[in-house]
Amino acid sequence: MTERIPQQERSRITREGLLRAAVDVLAEQGWAAATVATVAARAGVSRGAAQHHFPTRGALVTATLEQIFADLTAVTSETTATEPAGDRIAAVVDRAVAIYTGKEFKAALQVWAAAASDPALRELILPLEAKFARAAHRMTVQALGPSDDDQRIHRIAQLTLDLARGLGLADTLSDDSKRRAQVVATYIELVRSALGE
Numbered sequence: 001m002t003e004r005i006p007q008q009e010r011s012r013i014t015r016e017g018l019l020r021a022a023v024d025v026l027a028e029q030g031w032a033a034a035t036v037a038t039v040a041a042r043a044g045v046s047r048g049a050a051q052h053h054f055p056t057r058g059a060l061v062t063a064t065l066e067q068i069f070a071d072l073t074a075v076t077s078e079t080t081a082t083e084p085a086g087d088r089i090a091a092v093v094d095r096a097v098a099i100y101t102g103k104e105f106k107a108a109l110q111v112w113a114a115a116a117s118d119p120a121l122r123e124l125i126l127p128l129e130a131k132f133a134r135a136a137h138r139m140t141v142q143a144l145g146p147s148d149d150d151q152r153i154h155r156i157a158q159l160t161l162d163l164a165r166g167l168g169l170a171d172t173l174s175d176d177s178k179r180r181a182q183v184v185a186t187y188i189e190l191v192r193s194a195l196g197e
Contacts, residue, residue: 015053017043022064026107031114036060062124065111068104069128073135075099089197090188092143096160097184099136100168109172136161156191163187
């Protein structure tokens, strides 16, 4: 006899599946494809079940963005401070690049592009993006240096994140991994030199 999953748990599983599917659709097919119907089909649930959780595209996109930024913010809170000095710098840069070249960033980027011409959407994502940006900066500063008040570390952290974001943008149209690896290796050496390591 199979154990029956309680309704509340089934509902949670369905909602999480819809959010994962929405990230996949945004990252792989873009903003225009990210409709409730397309996401429902990707998640393997009926459109009615999807609309029970997300009655409109706006509700779906809002929840998806909240989940994306919560996931990205959680990733940035992981510390790399326990790595040896040389490896620590490489780990910090690699983590920043991984965040901005990952599926979640590609999905968020689709929404950012749509928000450029949609004031209501822009108003929705700006606070979420700002929260994530603060978390990413804080993680990078803490991982790069022993002191939070070293302005040089703050500038290097911001440069690291800006570089990672640019590499993420370059990766959206084609596989940029070979050039990206060369850029990252050169940048890691520059940071080591700047920090005297």
